[in-house]
Amino acid sequence: MMELNIQATQKENPxxxxxxxxxxxxxxxxxxxxxCSAGCPVVYAMDIYPNQLVRHIQYGHREEVLTSKTIWIxxxxxxxxxxxPNDIDIAKIMDVLRSLALRSGAKPGEKxxxxxxxxxxxxxxxxxxxxxxxLILQFxxxxxxxxxxxxxxxxxFRKGKIKLLPSRFGxxxxxxxxxxxxEKEEAR
Amino acid sequence: MKEISYYPGCSLHGTxxxxxxxxxxxxxxxxxxxxxLDDWTCCGASSAHCTDEELAIELAAxxxxxxxxxxxxxxxxxxxxxSRFKAVEKExxxxxxxxxxxxxxxxxxxxxxxxxxxxxxxxxMKKKRTRPLSGLKVACYYGCLTVRxxxxxxxxxxxxxxxxxxxxxxLGADPIPWSYKTDCCGASLVMTRTDIVKKLNxxxxxxxxxxxxxxxxxxxxxxxxxxDTRQEELEKETGKxxxxxxxxxxxxxxLALGHKDVRKWFHRHITDPIKLLKTKGLM
Numbered sequence: 001m002m003e004l005n006i007q008a009t010q011k012e013n014p015x016x017x018x019x020x021x022x023x024x025x026x027x028x029x030x031x032x033x034x035x036c037s038a039g040c041p042v043v044y045a046m047d048i049y050p051n052q053l054v055r056h057i058q059y060g061h062r063e064e065v066l067t068s069k070t071i072w073i074x075x076x077x078x079x080x081x082x083x084x085p086n087d088i089d090i091a092k093i094m095d096v097l098r099s100l101a102l103r104s105g106a107k108p109g110e111k112x113x114x115x116x117x118x119x120x121x122x123x124x125x126x127x128x129x130x131x132x133x134x135l136i137l138q139f140x141x142x143x144x145x146x147x148x149x150x151x152x153x154x155x156x157f158r159k160g161k162i163k164l165l166p167s168r169f170g171x172x173x174x175x176x177x178x179x180x181x182x183e184k185e186e187a188r
Numbered sequence: 189m190k191e192i193s194y195y196p197g198c199s200l201h202g203t204x205x206x207x208x209x210x211x212x213x214x215x216x217x218x219x220x221x222x223x224x225l226d227d228w229t230c231c232g233a234s235s236a237h238c239t240d241e242e243l244a245i246e247l248a249a250x251x252x253x254x255x256x257x258x259x260x261x262x263x264x265x266x267x268x269x270x271s272r273f274k275a276v277e278k279e280x281x282x283x284x285x286x287x288x289x290x291x292x293x294x295x296x297x298x299x300x301x302x303x304x305x306x307x308x309x310x311x312x313m314k315k316k317r318t319r320p321l322s323g324l325k326v327a328c329y330y331g332c333l334t335v336r337x338x339x340x341x342x343x344x345x346x347x348x349x350x351x352x353x354x355x356x357x358x359l360g361a362d363p364i365p366w367s368y369k370t371d372c373c374g375a376s377l378v379m380t381r382t383d384i385v386k387k388l389n390x391x392x393x394x395x396x397x398x399x400x401x402x403x404x405x406x407x408x409x410x411x412x413x414x415x416d417t418r419q420e421e422l423e424k425e426t427g428k429x430x431x432x433x434x435x436x437x438x439x440x441x442x443l444a445l446g447h448k449d450v451r452k453w454f455h456r457h458i459t460d461p462i463k464l465l466k467t468k469g470l471m
Contacts, residue, residue, distance in 0.1 A: 042374070073384070075374055075384075076332075078333070078337045095241070099238070110380070110381075120235035121236060129201070130202075155458060160456055175250075178250065
């Protein structure tokens with residue numbers, strides 16, 4: 001196989017090297033066929049198209065990538081990943097970028113989506129399982145948008161789709177252990 | 189009697205209760221005994237894998253370790269949970285990833301749709317079918333993670349899957365051909381970017397109607413909720429009329445097998461399926 005020109009060395013291109021290492025994907029192989037962007041169902045809401053995002057990573061543009069809307073708008077549907085002629089799992093790269101963005105402390109390109117993820121994880125941490133009503137109320141308390149979907153919520157409640165109390169489970173200690181390991185790593 | 193471990197996942201204890209009830213119902217009729225995992229916890233989807241891979245792996249592995257205590261297969265009805273479990277299985281088996289909980293990658297993880305499409309179960313269903321769903325035109329909606337990525341799901345026909353279509357034929361329904369079988373519904377963006385989800389849902393519903401479907405069938409709690417709950421709101425915004433019930437494949441199995449609780453399941457839907465099924469002479 002031909003050698004790839006864009007080298008992912010730590011010294012020359014630390015951001016590319018970091019993303020390649022964390023994702024295990026050969027980002028250097030992208031030759032901009034744009035198939036990922038052509039098939040993406042949410043591309044219209046992105047500020048940087050998926051193919052452009054890959055190019056930015058190749059160039060080492062950390063700031064542009066980690067503060068983009070794109071990484072949060074991606075719905076992880078994997079259409080891009082299965083259609084890439086170079087077998088680059090772009091959806092997996094998006095996961096890596098979201099996690100790098102959160103750790104970098106950079107201002108996220110989308111306001112509510114990272115908040116939702118953090119409320120979701122807090123909910124698992126405290127209850128072991130997702131209790132939808134608590135999750136929604138906690139999310140709303142952060143976004144202050146209490147009226148949105150209130151009517152739909154009531155309709156769903158009347159249909160018996162909303163459970164008032166979380167279900168009981170006995171795995172609390174283990175869940176705490178999982179999250180503590182995670183928090184320790186975060187502190188490093 | 190076949191025995192299988194069962195991981196319902198969080199949605200099936202909440203918004204997707206009718207999915208849980210119908211899986212339990214049809215399993216009973218098909219002589220399949222479900223053993224719900226003791227003290228199962230959330231698999232981490234959709235937020236853990238977006239924010240921390242290690243956390244995502246351990247949250248899923250904890251449940252897989254519980255399942256691995258027996259020799260039974262593990263039945264997983266929620267496709268988001270299934271996708272996470274398969275991803276962790278791959279990490280452990282193929283990349284020798286070490287996890288905290290005693291999990292070796294040996295539990296066969298079965299997504300509910302794939303499981304009920306197994307040939308012996310289809311045969312059994314044909315035998316036990318009491319009310320063929322004749323004249324019901326269904327658009328099989330597979331969504332994303334039931335088929336993608338194929339290196340995780342193992343589905344070969346991932347651009348135009350056929351297994352749910354085969355299952356529907358076996359129930360006597362008429363699966364219509366349409367091009368949006370595996371298009372995304374927007375999933376968890378519904379909480380944060382509802383506008384995107386509504387745009388995608390309008391497209392899916394409109395295309396299903398153009399293909400002359402009476403209803404959509406799915407095996408994903410997130411797709412079902414997104415498509416079922418926002419039709420009225422969308423109608424006001426787009427001026428279109430949808431009124432397309434969104435059914436779980438297990439509910440239609442229950443209907444064809446003559447399960448006594450089908451009405452209870454259908455009552456939980458926001459877009460009412462009972463009227464349609466009555467018109468078709470199926471209820």
